[in-house]
Amino acid sequence: MPSNPSLAALPFSHRSKSHFPILFGICFAVAFMGSWQLAQIQPGLLFETEGRRNIAKFITGMFPPDLSPEFLRFLVVPLFETIQISVMGTVLAVAIGFPLGLLGTASLAYTGILHEVEIGGSRARRLTRALPYILVRSVLSVFRCIPEFVWAFMFVRAVGLGPFPGVLAIGISYGGMLGKVYSEILENLAVQPSEALQATGASRWKVLLYGMLPHAMPQLVSYTLYRWECAVRASAILGFIGAGGLGQQIELSMRMFNFHEVITLVLILFLLVAAVDFLSAKARKAIV
Amino acid sequence: MPAHPASATTTIPLPPRGRTRVASFLVPAGIAALIIWSWHGTHFDLMSLLGADGRAQMLTYARKLFPPDLSTDLLLKVAYWSLETFAMSFMGTLLSVAIALILVFPASRNLVFSGVLFEVDEAGRPVRLARLGLYVFARAALNLLRTVPHIVWALIFVFAVGLGPFPGVLALGLHTGGILGKLFAEVVEDIETQPLEALQSTGASRFQIFVYGVLPRVLPQFLAYSLYRWEVNIREAIILGYVGAGGLGQQVQIAISLFLENKLLTLILAIYVMVTVVDYLSAYLRRRLL
Numbered sequence: 001m002p003s004n005p006s007l008a009a010l011p012f013s014h015r016s017k018s019h020f021p022i023l024f025g026i027c028f029a030v031a032f033m034g035s036w037q038l039a040q041i042q043p044g045l046l047f048e049t050e051g052r053r054n055i056a057k058f059i060t061g062m063f064p065p066d067l068s069p070e071f072l073r074f075l076v077v078p079l080f081e082t083i084q085i086s087v088m089g090t091v092l093a094v095a096i097g098f099p100l101g102l103l104g105t106a107s108l109a110y111t112g113i114l115h116e117v118e119i120g121g122s123r124a125r126r127l128t129r130a131l132p133y134i135l136v137r138s139v140l141s142v143f144r145c146i147p148e149f150v151w152a153f154m155f156v157r158a159v160g161l162g163p164f165p166g167v168l169a170i171g172i173s174y175g176g177m178l179g180k181v182y183s184e185i186l187e188n189l190a191v192q193p194s195e196a197l198q199a200t201g202a203s204r205w206k207v208l209l210y211g212m213l214p215h216a217m218p219q220l221v222s223y224t225l226y227r228w229e230c231a232v233r234a235s236a237i238l239g240f241i242g243a244g245g246l247g248q249q250i251e252l253s254m255r256m257f258n259f260h261e262v263i264t265l266v267l268i269l270f271l272l273v274a275a276v277d278f279l280s281a282k283a284r285k286a287i288v
Numbered sequence: 289m290p291a292h293p294a295s296a297t298t299t300i301p302l303p304p305r306g307r308t309r310v311a312s313f314l315v316p317a318g319i320a321a322l323i324i325w326s327w328h329g330t331h332f333d334l335m336s337l338l339g340a341d342g343r344a345q346m347l348t349y350a351r352k353l354f355p356p357d358l359s360t361d362l363l364l365k366v367a368y369w370s371l372e373t374f375a376m377s378f379m380g381t382l383l384s385v386a387i388a389l390i391l392v393f394p395a396s397r398n399l400v401f402s403g404v405l406f407e408v409d410e411a412g413r414p415v416r417l418a419r420l421g422l423y424v425f426a427r428a429a430l431n432l433l434r435t436v437p438h439i440v441w442a443l444i445f446v447f448a449v450g451l452g453p454f455p456g457v458l459a460l461g462l463h464t465g466g467i468l469g470k471l472f473a474e475v476v477e478d479i480e481t482q483p484l485e486a487l488q489s490t491g492a493s494r495f496q497i498f499v500y501g502v503l504p505r506v507l508p509q510f511l512a513y514s515l516y517r518w519e520v521n522i523r524e525a526i527i528l529g530y531v532g533a534g535g536l537g538q539q540v541q542i543a544i545s546l547f548l549e550n551k552l553l554t555l556i557l558a559i560y561v562m563v564t565v566v567d568y569l570s571a572y573l574r575r576r577l578l
Contacts, residue, residue: 020576032382035375039457045449046458054448084329087322145563146556149527149537153544158349159337163330168337237439241530247439254443262440270435 061259065267072264075249079268082245085166085235086276090228092171096143097178100136105183107191108208109133136179143176152238166243170231178227185219186212218287225280232276236269246272349549356553366539366558373535373562376453377525380460381518385510387433387465388472395426395469396476399502405484405494430473433466438524442531456533460521468510468517475509476502508578515570522566526559536562 045051102108109129148169155165189212197211239247246269253261326332336342393399401419411419438459445455479502487501529537536559543552 024573024576031378034371035378038372038375039379039453041379041454041457042449045454051448055444058444058447080329084326087326088330088332091323091326141564142560145560145567147523147526147559147563149530150540150556150559153540154349157544158346159342164332167330167332233437237437237527240439247437250437250440254440266436266440269437273435 058259061257062263064260065263066258066260067264071261075246075265075268078239078244078246078249079272081163082232082235082239082247082269082272085163085170085238085243085245086228086231088167089170089174089231089235090224092167093174093178093227093231094224096171096175097140097182100140100175101179101182101186102208103132104136104140104179105186106133107187107189108204108212140176140179143172144180145176146173148173148234148238149241152241152243156242161242161244163244166235166238166245169238169243170234174227174231174234178224181223182220185216185223189215221287222284225284229273229276229280232273236272352549353553355550356557357548357550358554362551362554366536366554369534369536369539369555370558370562372453373522373525373529373537374566376456376460376528376533376535377518377522377566379457380464380525381514381521383457383461384464384468384517384521385514387461388468389510391426391430391465391469392472392476393498394422395430395473397423398477398479398481399498403481405488405497426469427473430466430469433462434470435466436463438463439527439531442528442533446532451532451534453534456525456528456535459528459533460524464517464521468513471513472506472510475506475513479505511577512574515574519567519570522563 046055109132151172152165152169155168159165159168193215194207194211197207202210235243235245236247236250239245239249240251242248246265250262250265250269253259253265337346397403398405400423401416441462442455442459445458449455449458483505484497484501487497492500525533525535526537526540529535529539530541532538536555540552540555540559543549543555
């Protein structure tokens with residue numbers, strides 16, 4: 001970090017800054033060495049004859065990619081399934097994330113201008129308002145912090161193999177993320193429009209409906225579209241644990257060492273992701 | 289999008305009528321069709337999930353999870369697996385940053401062949417072609433790294449170097465390296481040209497412009513992106529456990545397959561703690577370093 005000359009005039013912040021690089025350096029070195037040990041990093045393995053032979057076998061096995069019409073026709077269903085899982089997963093995520101996001105928005109739940117008059121100084125009232133907020137926030141954080149892969153695993157157990165557990169897994173974990181981001185978007189809105197609405201005597205519901213939501217809608221939709229892009233990738237990965245779609249095919253082909261099929265599948269996945277990114281970018285541009 | 293009330297917009301010139309009308313009908317219809325198609329295709333059935341049977345099944349499963357297995361023996365092991373997952377994400381992220389840093393500069397067109405730096409270019413045709421080739425090569429490499437999902441990379445490396453966290457590190461490093469390289473290249477290409485021009489007018493060489501003009505501008509953003517990807521990588525490191533890359537993910541898989549529900553809950557709690565800690569660390573470092 002280049003030292004900032006203007007900081008010399010501010011002795012306090014200068015001192016607190018000067019310790020940080022040293023501490024950071026030590027922590028980084030410890031983490032690096034510890035991780036090197038724990039992750040069993042052995043670059044030599046890559047160059048051993050067996051490793052080299054295996055990689056070579058893999059690469060030569062990939063070519064030529066399997067582009068036979070039968071195989072491609074066979075892939076239509078998994079491809080559709082991947083798209084369907086991502087769409088339905090995102091729909092479910094919105095259904096979970098939107099209501100929870102509203103409940104988890106601090107400016108709607110218990111603080112800020114919407115509550116200034118009503119709650120006043122009453123502590124008990126503030127607490128009863130804050131309680132559901134805290135609860136919802138922690139639920140969202142549990143949904144979000146457990147990776148979709150673990151959710152999928154549990155849902156495969158609960159409802160059986162197939163695309164449905166994939167939808168549930170994406171819906172729950174992305175619902176947690178959407179809920180958090182929705183509430184952040186709503187909290188960061190300018191307060192003036194809401195204040196103006198409130199001055200006309202609008203209830204909290206009406207302030208939300210006519211003031212906040214229309215204002216936030218482009219951002220909400222744009223983030224949802226972005227999450228859909230991620231959901232396409234995720235739904236392909238979830239196939240590995242039996243949630244259907246392209247991932248399942250990739251896994252099967254890998255296990256049977258049919259690398260020329262793997263490369264076709266990866267190519268299709270690439271095209272799918274690129275197409276979805278393109279569509280979603282177009283839609284976002286149209287909205288914002 | 290809600291339509292504006294007509295009375296409010298009468299004075300504002302409206303966009304061509306016919307097209308908006310068709311679009312405002314077609315887009316929701318298309319989205320609805322997409323959702324219905326997906327609903328059928330995924331056998332989405334909330335009733336079976338939330339109906340009496342489904343609820344009972346889920347409740348039994350949830351009940352089996354409690355209480356979490358908190359024996360010292362398991363907790364020590366879980367701590368080790370957590371550290372292993374942490375190490376995988378940490379080393380994977382470092383490797384990806386290294387890969388991205390190697391590829392980003394040849395993959396940025398304003399550093400390789402176009403823009404201010406190359407306006408007055410005396411190089412001959414072969415040199416220019418070589419530069420273009422370098423750019424295309426770097427971009428293609430980034431695309432390849434990014435396109436192959438990390439779980440496929442992991443399978444390839446498990447195949448090559450055996451089980452354990454090392455193939456996980458390589459997989460995370462290569463896949464994320466492609467993503468970071470692309471993000472980094474966007475940062476470099478979006479850099480303001482005035483400072484570079486100013487440097488050039490002082491007679492600075494291209495290398496000097498790179499060191500004094502480009503690097504100081506882009507490095508903080510590189511750091512921010514890397515920390516953000518680290519948060520993603522801790523989650524992906526857990527997924528990679530599934531294909532034999534060790535750590536918490538592998539144990540989750542074992543616990544689920546062997547119906548060890550109490551152990552599973554302990555592992556899930558550990559995952560929750562790990563992910564939260566890394567999110568917090570990354571946010572803290574972003575605040576302190578930037």
